[in-house]
Amino acid sequence: MLKIERHQFITQQLANVGVVRVTELAEVLNVNPGTIRRDLIELEDQGIARRVHGGAMPRGSALRPGPASDLAGRIGQAAAGFIPDRSVVFLGPGTLTSEVVPFLHRHEHLTVITNALNIAWSTAQQKRHTLHILGGQVHADGGIYGDAETLRHVRVEWVVLEARGLDAARGLTHDERDPADMARGLFNLTAQVMVLAAPQALEHAGALFIAPASTLDILVTGREADNPPLWDLSELGVRIVLA
């Protein structure tokens, strides 16, 4: 019984039955329960399964198109891979940054700082990491914008932001004032900056300048965005990651 076969079988069971048990799988597939556990860990890392005590469930079952076409999930997973255990990370607002949180589930002892209400909520649900939240007014998109002073006491190792507009010439830009101000303040922290960008963000330039592209350390985007604008960014020293 090849590992791939087991993975296919388990994936199918998850899709059809909705829940799998370690003991049952071990018996049906005739392998050691430890092997099934290792399988489930891999499937969880692939975003297919969600492990629970005694077995596993499908992840986001019918909510998402599927792992292969789930751009946001892929970007989130890739971004989470750069976050070391026991580090301090800032997560800004955005749909892509929100997708990072589920993949922080196996990290050890992170300290998460955020100014996004939904990210704070989902991180708190995990009950796994230390969580800080910045104060201010909660905007309709869940972003929290308040006193810029609060950033002065913050020391993080990674800043993860979502790009609205990004190109080599005009740098990182945004269309709205509060997020732009907040992002600008974050660049003053001596931290590594990782930017998550949907492909269309690479073809857009916002009205408000945040930082030159050369100050980014890592750019994570989808593999469908492999085109000339990206190569220019790469020449500026930005590490490009195609998820």
Place this chain on the structure above:
Amino acid sequence: MLKIERHQFITQQLANVGVVRVTELAEVLNVNPGTIRRDLIELEDQGIARRVHGGAMPRGSALRPGPASDLAGRIGQAAAGFIPDRSVVFLGPGTLTSEVVPFLHRHEHLTVITNALNIAWSTAQQKRHTLHILGGQVHADGGIYGDAETLRHVRVEWVVLEARGLDAARGLTHDERDPADMARGLFNLTAQVMVLAAPQALEHAGALFIAPASTLDILVTGREADNPPLWDLSELGVRIVLA
């Protein structure tokens, strides 16, 4: 039967039927009643269910009158009745203060300020009021505790807090440091103070002093708590509301 399966079943029952009973669930799911109780405790922590004697009800069922045993809902509803339209209100952390939120759904143009993550989340879901959140570290109970400075710019008309300990002689008290400090700071704002108290809070005195009982404007508690300690509070000028 995996725990997650039971939780799904119970959640579904709550959504469809509206009420679940411990004995019935134990029989249907074929597990010990103690197991069901533990499940309901978890679901209550997740904000899905509200435990009542004999079973549980769905959370946030504001419009329904609810059974007489729904102490938390009654207190929350009574408290919401004192909040005027177009006012600025601060909600502190706690299970009772959380119950106020569903009953703010019909108020007009409130500005809600909170240092509780779950309250911020449920208020944001309503997309109805202006919402501010205080920054700081998020504790396990959802309370956010940070720099006391942040309160200096805050001007509210009503402060709604939950009592851990309260009696006429020893005043409002708490057992933990951060919530006590926060509450003390809130009393410095020139606002009306409303305290929500479970009956057992009136028979408990915490180690940390917050404020004398005479500084409270309104005390909301359950009608099952109509006894001498309450009368003493009334003589200090506190308006007693039995929900």
Place this chain on the structure above:
DNA sequence: CTGGTGACGTTCGATTTTGAGCATATCCGT
């Protein structure tokens, strides 16, 4: 008001599951 019935919280122990480490087995390119 009062007693009885059932539910509750707590505690304990038994059982199951888990994670980690280690030894063995299998696969694969040379």
Place this chain on the structure above:
DNA sequence: ACGGATATGCTCAAAATCGAACGTCACCAG
């Protein structure tokens, strides 16, 4: 065949889950 990498099985301590027992408390009928 050989050597390295990967996969698998196994053991064991720790953690999670579950059931049962017991004293206390809430609810309800009279």
